[in-house]
Amino acid sequence: MSTLRNMRQNLPVIAPIVALVVLILIGIALNPNFLSYANITNVLARSAFIGIIAIGMTFVITAGGLDLSVGSMAAFVAGLMILVMNLLTDSMGQGLPVIVIGIGLALAVGILAGFINGILITRAGIEAFILTLGTMGIYRSLVTWLADGGTLSLGYEMREMYRPVYYGGIMGLSWPIIVFAALAILGEITMRHTAFGRHCAAIGSNEKVARYSSVAVTRVKLATYVLLGLLVGIAVVMYVPRLGSASATTGLLWELEAIAAVIIGGTLLKGGFGRVWGTVVGVLILSLIGNLLNLTDVVSPYLNGAIQGVVIILAVVLQRNTGTAR
Amino acid sequence: MKKTLIATTALIGLTAMPALSETIGISIPAATHGWAGALNFHAERTVERLKEANPDLDFVLTTTSDPGQQVSDLEDMVATRGIDALVVLPFESEPLTGPIQRIADSGVWVTVVDRGLAQKGIEDLYVAGDNDSFGRTAGTYFADTLDEGAKIVVMRGIASTVDNERVAGFEAALDGSGIEVLAMDHGNWNRDTAFNLMQDYLSRFPEIDAVWAADDDMAVGALAAIEQAGREGEMIVVGGAGMKEMVDRIRNNDETVPVNVTYPPAMISTAIEMTAMGLTSGAPFSGDFIIASQLITPENAEDFYFEDSPY
Numbered sequence: 001m002s003t004l005r006n007m008r009q010n011l012p013v014i015a016p017i018v019a020l021v022v023l024i025l026i027g028i029a030l031n032p033n034f035l036s037y038a039n040i041t042n043v044l045a046r047s048a049f050i051g052i053i054a055i056g057m058t059f060v061i062t063a064g065g066l067d068l069s070v071g072s073m074a075a076f077v078a079g080l081m082i083l084v085m086n087l088l089t090d091s092m093g094q095g096l097p098v099i100v101i102g103i104g105l106a107l108a109v110g111i112l113a114g115f116i117n118g119i120l121i122t123r124a125g126i127e128a129f130i131l132t133l134g135t136m137g138i139y140r141s142l143v144t145w146l147a148d149g150g151t152l153s154l155g156y157e158m159r160e161m162y163r164p165v166y167y168g169g170i171m172g173l174s175w176p177i178i179v180f181a182a183l184a185i186l187g188e189i190t191m192r193h194t195a196f197g198r199h200c201a202a203i204g205s206n207e208k209v210a211r212y213s214s215v216a217v218t219r220v221k222l223a224t225y226v227l228l229g230l231l232v233g234i235a236v237v238m239y240v241p242r243l244g245s246a247s248a249t250t251g252l253l254w255e256l257e258a259i260a261a262v263i264i265g266g267t268l269l270k271g272g273f274g275r276v277w278g279t280v281v282g283v284l285i286l287s288l289i290g291n292l293l294n295l296t297d298v299v300s301p302y303l304n305g306a307i308q309g310v311v312i313i314l315a316v317v318l319q320r321n322t323g324t325a326r
Numbered sequence: 327m328k329k330t331l332i333a334t335t336a337l338i339g340l341t342a343m344p345a346l347s348e349t350i351g352i353s354i355p356a357a358t359h360g361w362a363g364a365l366n367f368h369a370e371r372t373v374e375r376l377k378e379a380n381p382d383l384d385f386v387l388t389t390t391s392d393p394g395q396q397v398s399d400l401e402d403m404v405a406t407r408g409i410d411a412l413v414v415l416p417f418e419s420e421p422l423t424g425p426i427q428r429i430a431d432s433g434v435w436v437t438v439v440d441r442g443l444a445q446k447g448i449e450d451l452y453v454a455g456d457n458d459s460f461g462r463t464a465g466t467y468f469a470d471t472l473d474e475g476a477k478i479v480v481m482r483g484i485a486s487t488v489d490n491e492r493v494a495g496f497e498a499a500l501d502g503s504g505i506e507v508l509a510m511d512h513g514n515w516n517r518d519t520a521f522n523l524m525q526d527y528l529s530r531f532p533e534i535d536a537v538w539a540a541d542d543d544m545a546v547g548a549l550a551a552i553e554q555a556g557r558e559g560e561m562i563v564v565g566g567a568g569m570k571e572m573v574d575r576i577r578n579n580d581e582t583v584p585v586n587v588t589y590p591p592a593m594i595s596t597a598i599e600m601t602a603m604g605l606t607s608g609a610p611f612s613g614d615f616i617i618a619s620q621l622i623t624p625e626n627a628e629d630f631y632f633e634d635s636p637y
Contacts, residue, residue: 031529031530033529033530034529036529038525038528038529038555039525039526039529042522042525042526042529046522046525144356144357147357147363148363148367149356149357149362149363149364149366149367150357150360150363150364150367150637151360151363151517151543151637153571167554242521242550243517243518243521243546243547243550245517245546247359247360247363247517248356248357248359248363249359249516249517249518250518252516290522291522291526293511294511294522294523294526294527294530295526295529295530297509301482301510301511301512302485302512304512
């Protein structure tokens, strides 16, 4: 009896893990190559971009905010980074300094873009949804404009030099996986065990009470957007070496995938509660669905979006139905 | 026929009074993928060139990202700019047919580019690539060069008429060749999607002899995934549309990328130039102008390499 009650209470907590395990079992049943080393590392590495962004998104949403601009922001930062690196190669020649400056620039622009979002939301009091909808359009247009409507490509030699950042790694794990894992652990610790993480949850559940409890509401909210901007920058640093290019379609719908991953993971969309490990599971669920659909012919490829939709809804329903106790 | 007559009469009237300036409206999809980007590049360049050559010509260029917005753009052009001719690449055939018909009925010269309208006989001039031939050319190459029983995978574009016609042509060419199509999925003409899709194809099939990526953006993604898996040399990759990087690999006799199939984005220039000439010269330009897809091989690759093109 008590174990049953425990199970019932724990269901919202373990629901995303159950969904993930089910997907993995389906994968094993459908294709023997599913568990191959190559496939697993592929899925983990491709999850890293949205995963890294989703970690930041978890903090923003927990603090009652939202950011729709991250996909466009990633495209813009990637475009700018490639453009500057190509220009620097012309003047400085190829070499490590160009890569270091490129990475520094991506992180700085990410932080700046996050700061702009945050300062306008907290100081000018613009609704996060509307403001980031606006910046989403701005960054998307800017990258199209930078690329002259086409594709910005990193010069061949620089691409070869920068390539190991995506494809290389240590002990059989590529860098995007390592960085994603490290950031996820750091994120989880920050959310659970630091004042900042607690303040995010406090602000998200009741901003007024948080303010009366002398939480620096404005500063903490601003910090969540800046943190998200920085993580977008880190995601771009990992993304650019993969194909060495950025275009108007780079990062399309990343914001929605990141938000979906956060919600699947059990963070409340209205704020007040967030968990980073859940977000990681959410991201893996989303990439696994795409991977599974590519590995089989069971469903028509026209229906991929529908399958994704059903799994997202199921994962959330599983948590909500039983999740009264929190 | 009647429309052509009206347009021609208008043209005769024009040659009598050359001082009157003419406005050409151009409506094309926004640069959402490489090919459309090149389309925008060529459209802008042609407009600049024509403006310099003919000071009497005026242009309105709009780019749209969905059919609804395109209809609004067209309405604005007619209402506020009083265009005399329209060059339009319909975002989708069905929803644009009615609005374009109304514009044609009002006496504006209409040139439709690439995507045909749902009803015949609306446009004065139709300039297009040949999607069936695009797929067929790639299919024929596979049928001619691959052995019987060879295994291939196919990356389709965004689900659309264009994609369906290409795949139909491709399958028709493969028919009876004994080549086995292992899988066909949508790579959406996108590098990242194609990269992920190719990774998954590689995990799923131990033996792949050829990849039809159907578009060079997807070919770029597929090649990166093949390189990552260290399976270069096992398979060939045939893209399409003649991207600069691909043509460069072909002319350097790359083993993985032996050929490519053209689908020139510069067809927008053909359409604008012909429309402008029709307006200014009075020479007849109505009818269909179909640009066939050609196979780019190491022998002729030099003719298809354009140094300053963005695509």
